[in-house]
Amino acid sequence: MALTNRDVLTFLPKCLWIFLRLSLNTLFAPLRSGRARSKTIGVYIRQRWTQALFYILTAGQIQFIFPVWLAAYKAQMKKSQKPTAVDNVPNTQVQGVWFGDAKTATTIMVYYPGGGHVIPGLAIHAAALDRWTSWCQGRLAIFAIQYSLAPAVMYPTAIGESVEAVRFVLQGPGKGKEIMVGGDSAGGQIALAVMSHLGGHPHPDVDIVRPLDLKGGKVKGVILLSPWTSSDTARFASITELSGVDIISPTAIKYWSDLYQGSKPDDPYIVPEMADANWWMGVGEVTQSIFVSYGQDESFKDAITSWARKFQQGVGNDKVRVVAGENEGHNGPLSLLPERKLAAEIVEHEKSAEGALRYCVGAAHDIHWIGIAFSLALSSVGIVTGSTIAHTFVVNCYKEAAGECIIAVILWRNTIGFAFIYSILLEGQ
Template sequence: MTTRIRPVPIRTVATTPAERRVARALALEPGGPPSLQARVANRIIRTSMKTAWHYSPDTEAGLLWIQKATALLGRFQTVPRGVAITPQELDGRTAEWVRAGAPDEDKVLLYLHGGGYFFGGPRLYRPFNWRLSAATGRPVLALDYRLAPRHTPADALDDALAAYDFLLSRGYAPRNIVVGGDSAGGHLTLALLLALKSRETALPGAAICLSPWVDLLCESDSHRLNKSSDALIPAGKLAWLGREFCRDKEENDPLFSPRRADLSGLPPMLFVASGTEILRDETLDVAERARAAGVQVLYQEWDGLVHVFPVFADFMPEGKAAFRHMAEFLLGAGV
């Protein structure tokens, strides 16, 4: 299920045992069995994070409880020496720049974090974003979009549009902008591309969608078939949340766009999913529909890994390897 593109050779010469372990991790490809580290991480994530979400109440108070708990966790996220974090105001919205090493300042990656549209943020995603900057050789602008229950996914889309317009105003050529996101942020990435297309704004050079929550109504078969094997998301909780977001919406509402929209004309896109997560089928579906619409698409499916496993790169080698695959994709797409 993986379409190969022009690979990027690993140039690191491994001399110490630690370096050899890193080199082996980076060489991982989709299709193989999950590593021991990944299996252990899956168990820990299932026991802690999935259980906490499963037993939280289906109320605004329940969402705010998880939001506050993850915000507290974000306060403890650190980055290695040589990574620069710079706050950025965006016309009343906030974001932060993440620069690892000496990135190409003519290029940029706008990243839209996951979290079901109700938790997460740039601070929580710092370990992810510095790796993304290092792998792609460009600064990452991590958007702190507005969250439920006080705001809606439509507000988040307005924030994403404002962030994209900000990058254009800073002189970035659309071809040199990449947009990426995971889970709800993957849905937001797709919604942003379609909104830009609708208003005839020049599209970015490429997009990365990691386990995107394409269908907010959670109607694909994997929501049922992978209900037990998904180590992070309680299927019933996500379905409830999606119904709340889509309550009283018309079928042509932009929230439904990634599932029903005309995907022609979109830029090259990378889709990544785990075969055991509940969002697997909709990720594959949107990738196939985009390819059928003439879009250059790379779809990767990894076996037995947690939802958005690159976010957990500190704990599993497949997560580290995913960043090499993202860099390969951008090189193959010519951006």
């Protein structure tokens, strides 16, 4: 989007205002109160900075200062010393970039980076997607597209482009492989629109969102991080009440939504929360499993939980896992945590949304067969010596969405002490 004359004239004054706000927030950060006290000063300042940026700048100014998705992707690949791969999405004007090797992967995820429909995919998206494929050690490849952004292009063009990305993967690099769909924030909204389109509710604008038949197949998994399910501040108080501890404000939400939606009325493709449980039954029929995360301190919390109740009822509770990240705001899993902290989290009792996601996408650890052998050896020793096992913490086999792993976590504690044994067993297809 080109800058307007007004954008050019107001850009410098707005930047000075943002700097002033950031300086004041930094100065008074030690005096923060309420839920903000639970945030570290660094997290609090970053949240205030990001929210000020989104609140004060226009869409044109934001798109001017942020690099395009392709640039963010190339920078990440250079940082991780991996090759780049880019494909055009047929029947569109957009491109997608590859994380992981599509030729050797057994599962391919089509991913839609969020950004309020106005912000391109960012460096944090590239870093997260790169990490996910590393977790899966070659079994997962991700095709992440940059759909067209508002206000240059409005609803439902981005949905049409996103459907075409799925078609491209199904008919090309993903043919004969397992397919996933994912997205965060506005990208999560688009992912839900794509799944509605595939799950018995084809979009009525067939010229823009072309029909796509899975021909009896299923999407293996859907990953939704802080999906944008509604902007209704009258119904969902958290949009306003939690904006003080999150990166997005009610003003920015309304501004971006208006740019994307234009004069079109609300519908389930724009506002997934307005769809009832019956709507989502079709999605359940074409999907094996769904992972949803949101932050306990995020503005969209009320809207997401309201939508999730109906979604789980329609799809089936056995197919959906909903995780609330402790002390997290919007898009918590994109604020990457140290691997050692993630590895310490207990399956299905994770405190961070990223920790839960890590097991969802099938993280494989170096321990692998060595860990299994060690577990069996310790068990044998315990039986031979007569040691008493005082506590077995978890025998939890969790078949995740992308990597086809069985994660077994067993905590043994005997009369001498305790040993923590952590192993992952790859399941054959």
